[in-house]
Amino acid sequence: MSREILDVPLANGTPGSQHSVRIIRYGAADARPKAYIHAALHADEAPGLLVLHHLVEQLDAADARGEIRGQIVVVPYANPLGLAQFVNGDHLGRYDLASGRNFNRKWPDVAGELTIRLADRLGSSADDNTVLIRSTIREILDERGAGQPVDSLYTALAREAFDSDLVLDLHCDDEGLMHLFVRPEISAELSDLARELGCRAVFSQGSSGGSTFAEASVEPWIRLAAALPDKVIPIGCLAATVELRGFIDISDEMASADASALLNVLRRRGYVAGQAGLPPAALCEIAGFDACDVVRTPAFGVIVYRAELGERVTCGQPIADIIVPSSLGREARVTVRARTDGLVVTRRLKKLVAANQVIAKVVGQKPLAHRTGYLLED
The missing domain is CATH 2.40.50.100 (RNA polymerase II/Efflux pump adaptor protein, barrel-sandwich hybrid domain)
Incomplete structure (x- = not known):
């Protein structure tokens, strides 16, 4: 089997405490294409935890059959800090209690530094530029320190995700229908994701200023291309925030079906061998x-x-x-x-x-x- 399990330690907040984030990798660490999927960045949003439980089972089976073709990174719980935040029996997983930060806001902005470093280094080959951009993103993130545990968490996840071809951030709403948030520049390329999941709404708009995880993953490519219009710069990352219905919409049957939908998306893009078939008909139009x-x-x-x-x-x-x-x-x-x-x-x-x-x-x-x-x- 090609599966690798890593437990990445985070910076200590207090003496005697230690958190780590678990990363499950299928395929070689340098294999392409690379997909990154995590759940429960808002740590109290449980549906994604169960979906990734089922997806790991399905990927294990595909791995045993020798079907892994690219690299798939699954982070089954993206936020060990938030998972531990029980106060008088209530789970408070949306905000970091130490800093007050919303766990899905103010993710690292590397676009400005990326533009400075690459302005004179990019060439005429889209493929070569993509490789250089990804390596430079990792260089920038590797140089960043981590003053607080939450900063350490942000850096650990960003290092795995920001150089990926595909990034899916699994969340849920209070009571909700399945829906997506995606940038308009890549909404067409992710239309099969919305169709596979049976989304009832797809929200698409330019940068919101909130610096969510998905935005921070794709934003460097968009801003770099805007800053250097004479260079050949593709959008090298397709990223979306997936809202898996509501807090209480949890069952093995539902989660298994969602995991199968994600596996079809991966198959269609060449991460896993096999035929995904045509996605179902769209249930909605894209809305701003x-x-x-x-x-x-x-x-x-x-x-x-x-x-x-x-x-x-x-x-x-x-x-x-x-x-x-x-x-x-x-x-x-x-x-x-x-x-x-x-x-x-x-x-x-x-x-x-x-x-x-x-x-x-x-x-x-x-x-x-x-x-x-x-x-x-x-």
Whole structure:
């Protein structure tokens, strides 16, 4: 078998403690093409953990049959720091308790340094330039220190992922349908991923400024090409954030099917031998961030939803009522309405909310004048 298991130690936060991140590699460490897939960067989002459990089983079987053709890196739990954050029995895996950082924000930006180092070194061959860009990305990351454990985690994952041909970051929403976030420059090349997974929404827009893991993986290629338009610079990394439905959408049957879909994507791209066949028909069109109505509650209270997950609503249709406990009678019920025609893609799992919290996303096709800012919640 070609499988290799590595446990990469992270910087210590306190004396006597040690975290490590596990990396499972199929194929040689220098083999191409290279795919990188990890789960639970937001460590409380469990669906991806089960999906990768099943994917590893399927890759083990493919490896035993001699079918591994490229390099596939699977990180079954991307965030050992967040996995350990239980406070009074509650798991808090979205933010680093030591620094307050959202684990899927502010990932290393190597684009500026990459441009400086390569401005006079790139040639006329796309293949040669790709090799040089990847090696330079690794050089930049190898030079970076790690002051805090979270910085050590970021560097360990980035070193494995940022030189990959394909990067998939598995997440989930509160209550949600399967959906993707992908840059528009590569959305067509990843359309089979959306179709294999049965995505009900695909969100595509230029850099959001949030520096998510997937963005940081592909952004150096896009920015380098923009900075050096006279050079031949392909986009050498296809990266996507995969939202595996909601927190409670977990079963062996569902996870096994999702893993099989990912394996088909890998087969189609030559990482694994065999025929993947044609992907299923698309269930949605690509939508820009500005076509998604991020529905927020105007008041503190208890949500009573009036629109189901997956329901198509029209502009002005009631989505939910907020029951304000400090008010009485009819005044206690505040109705929240859709501001676009579209599909209810997400809802909130916990029904007691503060004012201005996101309680749903409704994705349409028309840009919305009121939509500003970042689509993902902090």
